[in-house]
Amino acid sequence: MVRWFFILLLIGEVAQAQQTTRLTGNWEFIKQDAGGIWELVRPVGKGNPESVSLWQTVQLPHCVNADDAVDPDVNYYQGPAWYRTQLDIENPYSNGRTLLFFEGAGQKTDVYVYMTKVGSHTGGYDEFVVDITDAVEAFRKLPVAQSRFKGKIPIAVRTDNSRDLEMIPSDLSDFNLYGGIYRYLNLVYQPPVAIDKLFAKAEVDKTGKIGTVQVSARFFSPPPPEGAGITIKLFDPTGKVVHQKDLPPPSGGGPGRGPGDVKLTGFTLKTPQLWSPQTPALYTVEATVTTAEGKYVQTEKIGFRHFEFVDHGPFLLNGRRLLLRGTHRHEDHAGVAAAMTEDLMRREMIMMKEMGVNFIRLGHYQQSRIILNLCDSLGILVWEEIPWCRGGLGGPVYQAMAKRMLTNMIEQHYNHPSVIIWGMGNENDWPGDFPEFDKEKIRSFMKELHDLSHRLDNTRKTAIRRCDFCKDIVDVYSPSIWAGWYRGVYTEYKKVSEEEFKKVDHFLHVEWGGDSHARRHAENPDKALQVVKTGNGADERAGDASLYGGAARVSKDGDWSESYLCNLVDWHLKEQETMPWLTGTAQWPFKDFSTPVRPDNPVPYMNQKGVVERDLTKKEAYYVFQSYWTTQPMAHIYGHTWPVRWGAEGEEKMIKVYSNCAEAELFVNGKSYGVKKRNSQDFPAAGLRWNVPLNNGMQQVKVIARTGKTVITDSIQFQYQTEKWSQPAKIVLEKTGEQNGIATLQVTLLDEKGVPCPDAASWIRFGLAGDGKLIDNQGTSTGSRLVQAYNGRAIIRVQTNKGRSVISAKSEGMKTVFKEL
Structure with missing residues (x-):
């Protein structure tokens, strides 16, 4: 683990004002619409049936679909929902403004102070501000302000994620369009004179010797008055002031970076510390506006880096080739869906960095400012895109929304040095939302977005993924290449990539891999490749994501094992080195x-292509990436979640170790099977594999890996089963542990003779009656009440609530079993 991870401080941008408070507690929520705003604020006496409340107390951020997004028995809710609270509001600034600053809410939002609608926003992913100053003052003059609300201000927020063809993203998209206030909501007190947005354009020449900074601002009305002053400071990464300039108040607009923006100052900096994934050096621009009423301070983090996509060549950062080693992120997590806390986000991004990631595509929408701050601090380059995803092209309202979201994304994340690409769309060759699918109209609108992006920000590239008829419009293009999953076999990856590389000036391959059902492993994972045709492309086509019909493909005919995914990843990474x-x-x-x-996947309604589960539990593939992409010594024996292997007595079985160490020695049941040298081109496992004869019974496996004087060890144990089995016929349900009031239950599938079936993939459904509660609807292999077995077993957990419960497990063709807790 990189040592500086532990001293990372997430220093957020000062948002809109000097006094900002996150509104996390004391909220009520109802998952339905109201008859009107009066229904939310009207007085209801005790004992009246109308006082029976359907409201529940929640914390923000909160997602309407925290549970039902992965409920195997229902479609997720798409419709209106309400949040309400009462706030103590005391703005310390004379003539200041009081704002509600939303970091994101989905997908349409209306905001009320008492019965007055004070703002609306359409779009589930960009930030927006609602000024409640006048409405608060008007409410305070009403008799009910004191008599009923005791001076508190009633706030209500309606969110709505109903289906709407004239909105982006499309409901055809392969992700949920969540509802709720699922990012942080802030109460902001703003002085009379304040900066709306501070833009700091940091650039450095190819030599890295001369850095320039152009600072412009957009002020809230009114602009700074006569006698006001502005001070701009630049702090280096150690906090030392390296530039300072006092400015007179600006008069009027322009010339800034756009209409209405004011250029404040520009200056040069000799030999700035350069930002890179290895050393993400961050400078701080501080703007102080001084008036007779006090000071307003806003800061922004910036970084100096020079990047280039070489025509028909590699990517350069600060004059040197950098192989972009990337992944993707959706805003989604077990138990909370889109409503991830800052701590969860930080944990997720640090795990990516520890895997060796230096690049991320944020799919398929603008994400939280917290994520961008973390990418800046950790050194992860970013492709961020608007949610024009699938379905075709809508009308004027649709197109205006896309342009507005692109503008907001660029303006709100303009200063982040991690961002190198603005994405214009994803899979825009996918029709279905409209009766017309006109490629020329899509091309024309794509060109409008490309041009708008460059007008707003000429320092970054534009890009799209998978829309061949638009690939000549954007700066960087990614075709669809899914070698070994949707089409072809993974050994075709390099050849297909070379062919696609030649078709565009700047090629960047995003989206590759395959699904794996966590905890499922295979003795012969590549068996499905025998039926897959080669030489016919490796893209994804209509219907390929289905588990039924069509040509033979691994996504349909494979075993969805972690074993297969590790081989696929291993091959891709070894090829990328050449x-x-x-x-x-x-x-x-x-x-x-x-x-x-994807309702039919082994965990229903889950895309299971991750290298970690939805709760961040690592799958085996995580360690394959780590073995290629990291320098901190590591070693991992494949199969930590594979308790039973199988085969004939004395049969040789491959044991693989994923490690970045120079050599490793394997021990099985105390016996050494020799030292192997690591060679990244020796597939699989870079040569760190041993064929070991196994006999029936428990096996103890240990590896000792070495790089120089550094020694890393890892160990596992598993049962080796030689007894043959037939079809699953019986279910065994047992409690395997309990901790902190959480009991763990496991199903094991046996044949009619009572022999375990270690390759069984039967569907298992859990149920519960009594005082406890199933910990389900998590979207994980151990957190779904309906799940495919992994190697003849399945796990569920129960919150016992210190009471009695009966848990059931059933599978088609077998007798349902029960267990009392």
């Missing part, structure tokens, strides 16, 4: 995420 022209790639995605279009 492709000097390659800019880079991004595996899809880092974490399993929920989706409405």
Whole structure:
């Protein structure tokens, strides 16, 4: 683990004002619409049936679909929902403004102070501000302000994620369009004179010797009055002031970076510390506006870096080739869906960095400012995109929304040095939302977005993924290449990539990999490749994501084992080391995420292509990436979640170790099987594999890996089963542990003779009656009440609530079993 991870401080941008408070507690929520705003604020006496409340107390951030997004028995809710609270509001600034600053809410939002609608926003992913100053003052003059609300200000927020064809993203997209206030909501007190947005354009020449900074601002009305002053300071990464300039108040607008923006100052800096994934050096621009009423301070983090996509060549950062080693992120997590806390986000991003990631595509929408701050601090380059995803092209309202979201994304994340690409769309060759699918109209609108992006920010590239008829419009293009999953076999990856590379000036391959059902392993994972045709492309086509019909493909005919995914990843990474022209790639995605279009997957409604589960539990593939991409010594024996292997007595079985160490020695039951040298081109496991004869019974496996004087060890144990089995016929349900009031239950599938079936993939459904509660609807292999077995077993957990419960387990064709807790 990199030592500086532990001293990382997430220093957020000062948002809009000097006094900002996150509104996390004391909220009520109802998952339905109201008859009107009066229904939310009207007085109801005790004992009246109308006082029976359907409201529940929640914390923000909160997602309407925290549970039902992965409920195996229902479609996720798409419709209106309400939040309400009462706030103590005391703005300390004379003539100041009081604002509600939303970091994101989905997908349409209306905001009320008492019965007055004070603002609306359409779009689930960009930030927006609602000024409640006048409405608060008007409410305070009403008799009910004191008589009923005791001076508190009633706030209500309606969110709505109903289906709407004239909105982006499309409901055809392979992810949920969540509802709720699922990012932080802030109460902001703003002085009379304040900066709306501070833009700091940091650039450095190819030599890295001369840095320039252009600072412009957009002020809230009114602009700074006569006698006001502005001071601009630049602090280096150690906190030392390296530039300071006092400015007179600006008069009027322009010339800034856009209409209405005011250029404040520009200056040069000799030999700035350069930002890179290895050394993410961050400078701080501080703007102080001084008036007779006091000071307003806003800061922004910036970084100096020079990047280039070489024509028909690699990616350069600060004059040197950098292979982009990437992944993807959806805003989704077990138990909370989109409502991830800052701590959860930080944990997720640090796990990516520890895996060796230096690049991320944020799919498929603008994400939280917290994520961008973490990318800046950790040194992760970013492709961020608007949610024009699938379905075709809508009308004027649709197109205006896309342009507005692109503008907001660029303006709100303009200063982040991590961002190198603005994404214009994803899979825009996918029709279905409209009767017309006109490629020329899509091309024309794509060109409008490309031009708008460059007008707003000429320092970054534009890009799209998978829309061949638009690939000549944007600066960087990623075709669809899914070698070994949707089409072809993974050994075709390099050849197909070279062919696609030649078709565009700047090639970057994002989205590759495959699904794996966590805890499922295979003795012969590549068996499905025998039936898959080669030489016919490796893209994804209509219907390929289905588990039924069509040509033979691993996504349909494979075993969805972690064993197969590790081989696929291993091959891709070894090949990438021999492709000097390659800019880079991004595996899809880092974490399993929920989706409405995959109800039949082993965990229903889950896209299971992640290298970690939806709760951040690592799968085996995580360590394959780590063995290629990291320098901190590591070693991992494959199979930590594989308790039973099988085969004939004395049969040789491959034991693989994923490690970045120079050599490793394997021990099985205390016996050494020799030292192997690591060679990244020796597939699989870079040569760190041993064929070991196994006999029936428990096996103890240990590896000792070495790099120089550094020694790393890892160990596992598993049962080796030689007894043959037939079809599953019986279910055994047992409690395997309990801790902190959480009991763990496991199903094991046996044949009619009572022999375990270690390759069984039967569907298991858990149920519970009594005082406890199933910990389900998590979207994980151990957190779903309906799940495919992994190697003849399945796990569920129960919150006992210190009471009595009966848990059931059933599977088609077998007798349902019960267990009392």
